[in-house]
Amino acid sequence: ELKVEQNPLFLSMQEGKNYTIYCNYSTTSDRLYWYRQDPGKSLESLFVLLSNGAVKQEGRLMASLDTKARLSTLHITAAVHDLSATYFCAVDLNSGYALNFGKGTSLLVTP
Amino acid sequence: SAVISQKPSRDICQRGTSLTIQCQVDSQVTMMFWYRQQPGQSLTLIATANQGSEATYESGFVIDKFPISRPNLTFSTLTVSNMSPEDSSIYLCSVSGRAAQIYEQYFGPGTRLTVT
Numbered sequence: 580e581l582k583v584e585q586n587p588l589f590l591s592m593q594e595g596k597n598y599t600i601y602c603n604y605s606t607t608s609d610r611l612y613w614y615r616q617d618p619g620k621s622l623e624s625l626f627v628l629l630s631n632g633a634v635k636q637e638g639r640l641m642a643s644l645d646t647k648a649r650l651s652t653l654h655i656t657a658a659v660h661d662l663s664a665t666y667f668c669a670v671d672l673n674s675g676y677a678l679n680f681g682k683g684t685s686l687l688v689t690p
Numbered sequence: 691s692a693v694i695s696q697k698p699s700r701d702i703c704q705r706g707t708s709l710t711i712q713c714q715v716d717s718q719v720t721m722m723f724w725y726r727q728q729p730g731q732s733l734t735l736i737a738t739a740n741q742g743s744e745a746t747y748e749s750g751f752v753i754d755k756f757p758i759s760r761p762n763l764t765f766s767t768l769t770v771s772n773m774s775p776e777d778s779s780i781y782l783c784s785v786s787g788r789a790a791q792i793y794e795q796y797f798g799p800g801t802r803l804t805v806t
Contacts, residue, residue, distance in 0.1 A: 610793060612795065614797075619802075620799075620800075621782060621797045621798060621799045621800045622733075622782070622797040624691070624794070624795070624796065624797075627793055627794060629793060667732065667733070669733075671795075676721070677721075677723045677735045677738060677784075678723075678733075678735070678784075678795060679735075680732045680733045680734075681732065682731075682732045683732050
């Protein structure tokens, strides 16, 4: 059974600070997804990481994938309040298959 | 990206009744999935909706409780049958396998169900 673990599950950080969310998974996979969910909303796709060493950046968020360590990170740089949301990582076993989600990281950015 | 709509967006239902949720995509897709998100929780896969054949259910979910249809490559329905308060959740459909972007997976806006 594929397990996906995120940590931390809750994160409160001040504006302007940096932090990293970690996503570990238990089975070999080359595809790792990051999503954002605002309260009462659906999931918004942030990044799709398709190979070992993949790094993608969008604004203050940067995601990376190490398939050998079965680890992905989502790094937040100089956080702003608008980044407050829940962030999910997810893994699929083969392209086009359903996703296995982590429990999510609830991020709160405070002034 | 794929544009996905779901109907209804929310509903309040009485226990013992059934609700059918529709998922419509703006283009043909290979794979369609149904997920459940219980309050404050992550997403759990209910089933894969297969076009022209019976859905593939995950452990803990059965066809009698969650019948699914997929008559074509752009549409699917999920029925939540004989509802109880424990069925109160957000139900989301997702799609993948659209044209060359086979690795992209998109989610619909969700259906927020409350069972009283």
